[in-house]
Amino acid sequence: MDNTPNSPLSPHALGPQLLERLTAPLRQAGWKQDETWYEDEEDEDDSGHDAPATVELSRSNFHLFISWSPATGRLVIDDPTDAWDWDGYLPPLFALDEPLTIDLSPYSTQVDKAEAARRAFAAAGLLDTTRIHLPDDATPLRGTLSTLFWKEHISPAIRQHRREHDVLQALKAFGEDFSWRIGSGLRTYPVISPDLVPSAAARGVAEWCWRRESDVEDWHFKIDDIAMARANIAATRAVLPHVHPEAIDWHAVRLALTAPARRLADGQALRDIFEEGWEPILASIHREIDLWQRVDEELGPETTMRMLSMHGSHTESVGEWWGSGWFETVTRRAIGRAADAGTLPASVLEVFTDPEHFADAAAGHPDLLDDDTFAWLTRAVFQERLLRHKAHLPRTTALALPDWVAQSLLAPDDEPSSTEAS
DSSP states (O other), X not given: OOXXXXXXXXXXXXXXXXXXXXXXXXXXXXXXXXXXXXXXXXXXXXXXXXXXXXXXXXXXXXXXXXXXXXXXXXXXXXXXXXXOOOOSSSOOEESSSSOEEEEOTTOOSHHHHHHHHHHHHHHTTTTSOOEEEOOGGGTTHHHHHHHHHIIIIIHHHHHHHHTXXXXXXXXXXXXXXXXXXXXXXXXXXXXXXXXXXXXXXXXXXXXXXXXXXXSGGGXXXXXXXXXXXXXXXXXXXXXXXXXXSSOBOHHHHHHHHHOTTOBOTTSOBHHHXXXXXXXHHHHHHHHHHHHHHHHHHHHOHHHHHHHHHHHTTOTTTGGGSTTSHHHHHHHHHHHHHXXXXXXXXXHHHHHSSSHHHHHHHHXXXXXXSOHHHHHHXXXXXXXXXXXXXXXXXXXXXXXXXXXXXXXXXXXXXXXXXXXXXX
């Protein structure tokens, strides 16, 4: 008797293991698993291939309940927080405005299913830090919500690391300029949750230690905007492998950003581009990395990661930078819109097999495009963002704060004391 299964994959591989693969991008974006994988045997067919699998993930105050049905090919993200109790500054919240169903049935391979799921997660804002848009009647909560996030996640991390309660004094030791720059993350709107997201923290490192706080701006006259965009992407790409969920490897970051032979994707050496400005730039990069190493030592790696995740999520700067889920999403939308309108540059159609191929290259490696194509892409992405502005939509994907939460925060029954909040 031939007992060879019809599928080369085990039922487990089609259920829990595939769900684990599908949700891997979420765990890489800081989502933690709360519940174990399981199969509901009552839902299996005779072959055992249709057993659904579920997992619950959380990050900061936000939660996801994800179910995968091999029988239907649908991945569903739902709200697990209904009727949950809460005793912190903020309640547990669903990370989306409404449940999300991702139909993976059209994709025949696990690789294609995983890629489709990843793109859907990116478009939903789940691969970046959570941003919150407030109801019109709750705009006074902007500062309150940011402060409560700080009290809920950053202050406890500092206290745990230092074994003391004077959080404000610890921050003041780094000077007013540092506090102002870090505070910009609290002032950004939509409100940014201080989630621990490695890719966002990497953008924060690149923005702070390379683009803004180093001396590179003083030497911008040596390099045009397209080449600077390539340099920004190169800096982010150099930092990414050294930002881990547990901590940042500052020694490796220093080596990556100050390597004498650092080059752009087109082969240009930064030393040759900036000429006499390269040594002052290197010295300033060392200075800023020294600062963040001190922050890491004195405030702790978790605090450092959360601060840099917020810093790397500013919508007015690197929040829409290469390496974010939103950059990929808006890039694909811009290219799709141009393809539908027939306005893709002729040079693009000569190089790439189809618009999808171009979108893959532009989203993943825009710095490898030629200057004219890169410039066109920059304009197209800007126009896509402008359309969102005209439609009165947030610049990036943002969760609408539920009305019941807004009302609870506007009229709290039990206001935490200043001692508890510090």
